[in-house]
Amino acid sequence: MRADAARNRARVLEVAYEAFATDGLAVPIDEIARRAGVGAGTVYRHFPTKTDLYRAVVENRIQSLVAEGRALTEGVPAGEALFVFLRSLVLQWGATDRGLKGALGGEGVDVESLIPETEEAFLQLLGDMLKAAQKAGTARRDLDVSDVKAILAGCFAIQEAKPQDAERLTEVVLDGLRTG
Amino acid sequence: MRADAARNRARVLEVAYEAFATDGLAVPIDEIARRAGVGAGTVYRHFPTKTDLYRAVVENRIQSLVAEGRALTEGVPAGEALFVFLRSLVLQWGATDRGLKGALGGEGVDVESLIPETEEAFLQLLGDMLKAAQKAGTARRDLDVSDVKAILAGCFAIQEAKPQDAERLTEVVLDGLRTG
Amino acid sequence: MRADAARNRARVLEVAYEAFATDGLAVPIDEIARRAGVGAGTVYRHFPTKTDLYRAVVENRIQSLVAEGRALTEGVPAGEALFVFLRSLVLQWGATDRGLKGALGGEGVDVESLIPETEEAFLQLLGDMLKAAQKAGTARRDLDVSDVKAILAGCFAIQEAKPQDAERLTEVVLDGLRTG
């Protein structure tokens, strides 16, 4: 890929991320192109449909999250990594990222079919953390990874419903995951 | 109101309820009219804007919920009514009702300004149940009614994310509401 | 015709006159029905199309004008009646009656084919006045009645364009009709 093409692609991705984060899927492609300083055709050259663009943005995002999460597992006690990770997802990302909330929290978009591999990596990480926490005795043993993911979706919804108390309420829910 | 008009109004409301429940606010009015077997003008006669129709659907729905909830408070121990009610909301209604989930759980629509009085009645009921549960010692004392509503939104999201385990997961979250 | 039917007809005509006068042809029939306190069907019973209603209103109006004009010819010197009549049309009626201005002043509606007989009576009156004025030596001899009618349309347009000076400007134009 030519250098300018790569630059354009990156720029579009960045702008699309911000646009989706702010306004959700409703942003017109033309608007994204405008903000990126390219023609609409250029967006379509790199991402043949709007869904493809959305997919790329979300994939990008989730890959970052997975990387961050992996890093976490090294600096944090095994029993706490899951909780620290979930908390940070909800409070740091959920607060500013409508697009991500949509992706992880349902809202009509099916991430599993959209980005199966990245989703897989994400679930892998979550699963590892869950297993570690269960092994450490901090997480309930009757939950599996898809349960945790669903509860994460719930936390995003809570964060959206009452942002000002998201921290406290997230803790209430996460408490439900801990061993009695 | 004339009998045929009332019949049409009811039919439109019913169809709109199903349509919104299935596809959310995206359904075109023309489609609702078609499914109801009436002209678009008829929908507009009864509900001058799409928002009015949505309002009517949601209001209708929430009023039913409030009535059911009120009934609950009589046949169920004071300390349990809140939990029974929330569980029934999520499992019975949430399972089929995207429109309702949207209304109670966010999704960009502001119920408070859409149907302030009904919302008020709903919160009143929830508040009464919460107070009763707190008095009976079954619910945490550090939560207020808007916390509970936000957590309800979270439960809806969970239900949407993993319907097959909604019952169990809802219980996990509701456990978080209970006293230690 | 039954008494109540006649009453309804008259009421609709009156309301329609006011509505057209204020808002022009844009007023919906439903609105006229509402203001008249009858159903839309009633309006249509008496006036099968909107054009028929408009026709009736204008006809009514012009008949009044003709009657007034006829009365004028008795109390005013023969040489002045034409000028007094035109002035009164423009200043009294034009100022408050968009529907009439539309009818007499063009604006896409063809009065001649709409109400040929009444138009005929109006032209008859105007013609009589013109002839009288020409005979009295106050009006130019090189004008015929359709010229005067066209100039009246012009005066209505002037009145609409600059209402605050309509009186003075109408006089400027009417001066053009007088013998040098």
Next chain:
Amino acid sequence: MRADAARNRARVLEVAYEAFATDGLAVPIDEIARRAGVGAGTVYRHFPTKTDLYRAVVENRIQSLVAEGRALTEGVPAGEALFVFLRSLVLQWGATDRGLKGALGGEGVDVESLIPETEEAFLQLLGDMLKAAQKAGTARRDLDVSDVKAILAGCFAIQEAKPQDAERLTEVVLDGLRTG
């Protein structure tokens, strides 16, 4: 601007001019698009609202008129330019141009707020001509430029009411503007 875009823009403007001239503001945008042989979206790309299109048409038109008028002031005696200009407006343009008549003559559209600068230039020209004529002693001294504009509206109405004698009748009215 790209050549094809410019061509389309010009074609739309031309077609819109004809359409508005013939049928007034009532022509649907879709119809204009169809007649221009482009999609509706193309019209909207160049003129984001119907008002914008109308504005462009009228502005275009009036700018031509002003240019023509300015040219006139050079080849015609100062005392006559005003009369020559008004006569040419009414007879040449008014005869085929309902849209223009609407713009200059009222019809519910407010040119002053639509194209304030062009309107200003038009009034400037008219004012210059009026002053020159008054100085030359050919025009009445008790008229200002807005009077002349209103009278022009009147002439358009006359032209519409009786096209076949527009020339003679316009002269009758213009005579009213002349001294003594």
Next chain:
DNA sequence: TATGAATGAGTATTCATTCAT
């Protein structure tokens, strides 16, 4: 390759007119 112009199907809403009650 990049551009941005063109496309055209889709959507909420209005209103003259018809027709069941």
Next chain:
DNA sequence: GATGAATGAATACTCATTCAT
């Protein structure tokens, strides 16, 4: 006869996607 409910064609405007330049 009266009512007002139902109809459905019409209309301005949007936006994902394609394609000429």
